Amino acid sequence: MTPSNKVGLRGGDQVSELTASRLSVYLRCLNALDLADVKTVSSRTLAEQFHLNAAQIRKDLAYFGEFGVRGVGYYVKDLKRHLRVILGLDRGVRVAVVGAGNLGLALADYPGFHREGFEIAALFDVERGKVGRKSRGGVRIVDMTEFRKVIKRENIDIVVLAVPAAAAQDVVNVAVAAGIRALLNFAPGTLKVPRGVKLKNVDLTVSLESLSFFLARGESDEGQD
Amino acid sequence: MTPSNKVGLRGGDQVSELTASRLSVYLRCLNALDLADVKTVSSRTLAEQFHLNAAQIRKDLAYFGEFGVRGVGYYVKDLKRHLRVILGLDRGVRVAVVGAGNLGLALADYPGFHREGFEIAALFDVERGKVGRKSRGGVRIVDMTEFRKVIKRENIDIVVLAVPAAAAQDVVNVAVAAGIRALLNFAPGTLKVPRGVKLKNVDLTVSLESLSFFLARGESDEGQD
Numbered sequence: 209m210t211p212s213n214k215v216g217l218r219g220g221d222q223v224s225e226l227t228a229s230r231l232s233v234y235l236r237c238l239n240a241l242d243l244a245d246v247k248t249v250s251s252r253t254l255a256e257q258f259h260l261n262a263a264q265i266r267k268d269l270a271y272f273g274e275f276g277v278r279g280v281g282y283y284v285k286d287l288k289r290h291l292r293v294i295l296g297l298d299r300g301v302r303v304a305v306v307g308a309g310n311l312g313l314a315l316a317d318y319p320g321f322h323r324e325g326f327e328i329a330a331l332f333d334v335e336r337g338k339v340g341r342k343s344r345g346g347v348r349i350v351d352m353t354e355f356r357k358v359i360k361r362e363n364i365d366i367v368v369l370a371v372p373a374a375a376a377q378d379v380v381n382v383a384v385a386a387g388i389r390a391l392l393n394f395a396p397g398t399l400k401v402p403r404g405v406k407l408k409n410v411d412l413t414v415s416l417e418s419l420s421f422f423l424a425r426g427e428s429d430e431g432q433d
Numbered sequence: 434m435t436p437s438n439k440v441g442l443r444g445g446d447q448v449s450e451l452t453a454s455r456l457s458v459y460l461r462c463l464n465a466l467d468l469a470d471v472k473t474v475s476s477r478t479l480a481e482q483f484h485l486n487a488a489q490i491r492k493d494l495a496y497f498g499e500f501g502v503r504g505v506g507y508y509v510k511d512l513k514r515h516l517r518v519i520l521g522l523d524r525g526v527r528v529a530v531v532g533a534g535n536l537g538l539a540l541a542d543y544p545g546f547h548r549e550g551f552e553i554a555a556l557f558d559v560e561r562g563k564v565g566r567k568s569r570g571g572v573r574i575v576d577m578t579e580f581r582k583v584i585k586r587e588n589i590d591i592v593v594l595a596v597p598a599a600a601a602q603d604v605v606n607v608a609v610a611a612g613i614r615a616l617l618n619f620a621p622g623t624l625k626v627p628r629g630v631k632l633k634n635v636d637l638t639v640s641l642e643s644l645s646f647f648l649a650r651g652e653s654d655e656g657q658d
Contacts, residue, residue: 224484228643236636259449295642296649303641314536319598319621320638326645344535366644373544389651390644396544406647410640413545415633416528417457417520418450419591419615420551422631424521426614 225408230268231291233260238288250281297325304364306379308333308341308349311394312370317345329362356386369393380407450633455493456516458485463513475506522550529589531604533558533566533574536619537595542570554587581611594618605632 237258241249251269255262269275272294275287292298303326305312315321316331331347332355333339339351350358358364367383369376369391376395383391384405391407393399401407462483466474476494480487494500497519500512517523528551530537540546541556556572557580558564564576575583583589592608594601594616601620608616609630616632618624626632 225643226485228646229639231646232639232642235642236639260451294646294649296645297642301641301645301648309539310535310542311539314534314539315637317535318637320636321641323621324638324642326638326641365648366641368641390648392640392644396548404651406644406651408640408643410637411461411545412540412543412635413549413551414454414457414461415617415635416526416546416551416591416593417460417522417549418453418633419617419631420521420526421453421456421519423526423590423615424519426629426631 235291304330305368306332307370316343316347359386366390460516529555530593531557532595541568541572591615
């Protein structure tokens with residue numbers, strides 16, 4: 209039984225985005241353990257080492273099959289491979305970035321993407337002055353008029369929006385019309401996508417709020433040193 | 434009893450980063466409800482509307498005090514205000530970005546930060562050609578040699594690292610020496626901070642993996658349309 213079949217049986221929409229994010233975090237942890245040449249890990253050790261919840265780990269993983277071995281825990285390389293399959297990373301994922309401003313250029317060259325199996329295969333902009341130039345990492349900027357053609361030719365799976373808020377819905381519409389079913393959006397505001405298309409909004413404020421939270425409670429708990 | 438005292442009583446390190454992220458997500462949801470002029474919301478409705486877990490919401494919020502009212506749920510504006518206090522946003526949070534490359538410039542002008550109470554008060558770089566110039570949004574680029582002085586003068590709470598991986602640890606050391614206790618890092622690799630200092634790594638790969646996960650399970654459940 210493949211992981212996606214199993215998810216299908218349980219009803220696709222029951223697996224929340226939060227689960228997907230946690231699986232992604234588990235994969236990061238397993239990568240770190242694998243790099244440190246750790247062979248097996250229990251949910252408890254995994255939880256303690258990376259400040260996670262052991263019961264949640266077991267629940268999340270059990271949902272996709274029985275990966276744990278009694279008395280052993282999880283085989284690191286094995287579970288890593290399984291998670292990559294569940295997350296769809298084993299096949300390589302092809303990504304296009306729309307908007308070659310500061311954010312788009314930074315995303316096109318973001319070192320973490322390639323390492324995990326994401327290929328930034330195209331970078332689009334509407335500005336004539338930018339078209340034909342390349343990001344520092346060598347991704348060529350293509351005119352938005354070529355979008356549909358390039359999306360097909362490059363077999364793009366995911367479109368990343370790094371455009372101003374006012375342009376975002378138009379780009380979503382163009383991408384969906386070109387057959388794109390997964391979009392990552394950095395622009396503020398609410399965007400509409402038809403059923404069957406997934407749009408994920410990245411809100412960098414969440415990370416800053418974690419730190420603000422730490423400072424707010426730290427000032428009464430620890431004091432400054 | 435202030436939230437931070439209560440957290441202090443329970444032991445500061447018991448409140449995980451995951452909790453902080455969830456509180457931040459709840460605040461996003463409450464902002465949306467408040468905008469839509471919704472006055473009260475139950476944990477169940479909140480969970481259903483935003484694909485969250487109702488029991489987890491109740492547990493997370495109960496940890497900081499009794500915010501829910503039996504038969505009513507939560508008062509949206511009230512809970513929003515409480516969450517802003519818990520997250521330390523009520524006092525305004527002052528942020529400096531180090532690295533005025535594409536990512537640093539994008540972060541300096543990121544529209545979401547200001548809206549939530551974060552002020553990007555400084556932007557640093559080591560390149561002479563960049564110093565004295567401004568981001569599109571008007572944040573002036575200052576020489577790293579001025580770092581300590583500017584951090585003090587501007588009362589910076591959080592430093593954001595948008596520098597190449599090779600430079601990141603040096604910047605952390607300089608920031609910590611200047612009294613900074615919270616850092617947000619976009620560079621890949623592992624950085625060391627002394628006890629009492631919080632470093633949060635942003636991994637944009639996690640968001641792409643959620644989408645890849647959706648595509649991987651979508652292809653067996655729904656088919657392409």
